[in-house]
Amino acid sequence: MSRVRLSWGAAGLVAGLAGFGVSYGATQYLGRRLSPFDAVAELVISLTPGPVSHWFIQRVGTHDKAILGVIIALVTIVVLLSAGRLAARAWWAPLPAFGFLGAVAAVAALTREDSKIDDALPVALGVVTWVLALSWLTEPMHRERAAERAPEPSDGPADGPSRAALVDASRRTVLIRAGVITVIGAGTALLGPIVGHGRRRVEQARRLLNLPVSRPVVPKRVSVHVPGVTRWQTPNSDFYLIDTAFTKPAIDPDTWRLRIHGMVEREVVLTYQDLLDREITEDWITLNCVSNPVGGDLIGNAWWSGVRIAPLLKEAGVKAGADAVLQTSEDGWTCGTPLEALTDDRQAMIAFAMNGDPLPIEHGFPARVIVPGLYGYVSACKWVVDIEVTRFDRISAYWVDLGWAERAPLQMSSRIDVPRDGADLPRGPVRIGGVAWAQHTGISRVEYAVDGGPWLPAETGGAAVRPDGSPNRDTWVQWSATEHLADGDHVVRVRAIDVDGTVQTGVERDVAPAGATGWHARRFTVG
Ligand SMILES: Nc1nc2c(c(=O)[nH]1)N[C@H]1C(S)=C(S)[C@@H](COP(=O)(O)O)O[C@H]1N2
Ligand SMILES: [Mo]
Numbered sequence: 001m002s003r004v005r006l007s008w009g010a011a012g013l014v015a016g017l018a019g020f021g022v023s024y025g026a027t028q029y030l031g032r033r034l035s036p037f038d039a040v041a042e043l044v045i046s047l048t049p050g051p052v053s054h055w056f057i058q059r060v061g062t063h064d065k066a067i068l069g070v071i072i073a074l075v076t077i078v079v080l081l082s083a084g085r086l087a088a089r090a091w092w093a094p095l096p097a098f099g100f101l102g103a104v105a106a107v108a109a110l111t112r113e114d115s116k117i118d119d120a121l122p123v124a125l126g127v128v129t130w131v132l133a134l135s136w137l138t139e140p141m142h143r144e145r146a147a148e149r150a151p152e153p154s155d156g157p158a159d160g161p162s163r164a165a166l167v168d169a170s171r172r173t174v175l176i177r178a179g180v181i182t183v184i185g186a187g188t189a190l191l192g193p194i195v196g197h198g199r200r201r202v203e204q205a206r207r208l209l210n211l212p213v214s215r216p217v218v219p220k221r222v223s224v225h226v227p228g229v230t231r232w233q234t235p236n237s238d239f240y241l242i243d244t245a246f247t248k249p250a251i252d253p254d255t256w257r258l259r260i261h262g263m264v265e266r267e268v269v270l271t272y273q274d275l276l277d278r279e280i281t282e283d284w285i286t287l288n289c290v291s292n293p294v295g296g297d298l299i300g301n302a303w304w305s306g307v308r309i310a311p312l313l314k315e316a317g318v319k320a321g322a323d324a325v326l327q328t329s330e331d332g333w334t335c336g337t338p339l340e341a342l343t344d345d346r347q348a349m350i351a352f353a354m355n356g357d358p359l360p361i362e363h364g365f366p367a368r369v370i371v372p373g374l375y376g377y378v379s380a381c382k383w384v385v386d387i388e389v390t391r392f393d394r395i396s397a398y399w400v401d402l403g404w405a406e407r408a409p410l411q412m413s414s415r416i417d418v419p420r421d422g423a424d425l426p427r428g429p430v431r432i433g434g435v436a437w438a439q440h441t442g443i444s445r446v447e448y449a450v451d452g453g454p455w456l457p458a459e460t461g462g463a464a465v466r467p468d469g470s471p472n473r474d475t476w477v478q479w480s481a482t483e484h485l486a487d488g489d490h491v492v493r494v495r496a497i498d499v500d501g502t503v504q505t506g507v508e509r510d511v512a513p514a515g516a517t518g519w520h521a522r523r524f525t526v527g
Contacts, residue, residue: 012084025192373440
């Protein structure tokens with residue numbers, strides 16, 4: 001006999017989660033990027049005013065999406081619980097709650113730039129599952145409650161099942177139904193991705209690729225060999241991640257196309273194979289984010305392999321008057337890039353490999369743009385599908401619409417990695433070091449100052465050398481110094497000087513709208 005009892009709220013949760021399972025499974029089966037839950041998260045992201053999201057990211061860093069996910073999950077759970085409680089009144093009483101969640105999810109799914117009408121299908125399936133599951137699950141609960149309220153027959157239990165037996169039977173039924181509903185929900189959620197066309201498929205396709213690229217070999221003299229200084233090459237797993245995609249686009253390389261059009265003589269459409277068949281270019285390039293605060297770590301250096309953009313644009317035949325390229329990602333994100341940065345002699349490329357491996361899905365698989373010397377938000381479109389040659393006065397791009405600069409020249413910057421802030425160091429020589437960058441201009445020197453004293457020259461690692469013997473100025477450099485300091489508190493500052501002789505400015509400026517400036521400082525104690 002079952003004494004366990006499912007509460008109305010719990011019934012709402014079981015039915016609701018089954019609804020989510022079914023819509024997630026359907027999303028995956030259809031190969032859509034966003035489940036209704038993800039679509040709502042991205043809607044929230046896109047509706048959040050720039051300053052608010054900027055404030056939020058400053059406080060919580062790259063945990064922003066996890067925190068947003070938890071908040072949406074909590075709100076959802078509250079709605080599901082209350083739907084269950086409402087179901088105690090009548091099967092139709094929770095319909096407004098269903099309608100509310102369904103409508104929010106449908107709006108989120110259908111108002112996206114990349115949305116198609118069948119993006120609403122998973123939402124519809126989820127809501128239908130939810131309504132059916134909740135009324136089926138609570139039907140015996142209504143019976144149980146009716147039995148409990150009915151008076152015990154006066155002539156005893158002889159001519160029918162006792163009230164207690166009725167109640168037990170209905171509780172058993174409820175638990176069995178809850179089990180069936182859970183199995184259906186979880187089963188759909190698990191099966192959808194396996195039999196469908198979603199991320200798992202793409203991951204498999206990615207793993208099977210054998211690209212004609214070379215493995216990175218870290219050049220000999222780039223490292224200063226100081227423990228605690230960031231590795232010169234950033235492994236893919238450590239490379240910072242910045243994008244607006246709550247769920248990353250999973251693009252099958254066989255169906256991927258890149259269209260180059262706009263102010264050109266001939267439109268060019270490339271398949272993934274077309275890319276691989278072209279002449280491949282490879283280089284070390286440091287990418288950083290305009291949102292990187294002074295001393296921040298939204299920067300990484302990788303060995304990129306891809307196809308140069310300049311010859312592609314030449315084949316397309318850029319028309320006079322164009323000064324910009326609007327890049328669009330599969331997920332609808334856009335950025336505007338100065339045309340000349342794509343046509344001059346730098347290694348601007350459509351990259352398909354990162355550190356010798358096919359681009360990770362998070363970093364833009366199957367292809368993304370990498371432009372030496374530009375911030376990511378104006379150049380490094382991940383999951384790129386469309387390149388339109390155009391003019392700045394005709395376009396509006398994602399971050400520029402949110403108040404960031406249309407053209408932001410990259411700020412030279414430098415960072416102290418050791419000592420750590422607040423470190424307690426033993427007596428003896430203090431090793432100081434970090435990285436400095438001015439991509440595509442190049443760093444010539446790094447200087448540091450202790451306790452407000454004079455600027456002193458630091459040692460720097462060498463630049464990587466290209467096959468033609470020229471120095472690669474598109475990456476960061478490492479720097480280091482050794483100091484003998486008295487016992488007590490100390491502060492060290494760093495600044496860089498580029499190959500043109502420009503000294504990194506000490507004027508402190510926030511990351512918005514065009515990149516942070518100022519000298520990085522670290523405080524520590526000796527003795
Ligand atoms: N599709 C897409 N591409 C994008 C972004 C994005 O939000 N969506 N963010 C850009 C920004 S702001 C930066 S700094 C870089 C970060 O690239 P990473 O995540 O590979 O480090 O990607 C750029 N490309
Ligand atoms: Mo960025």
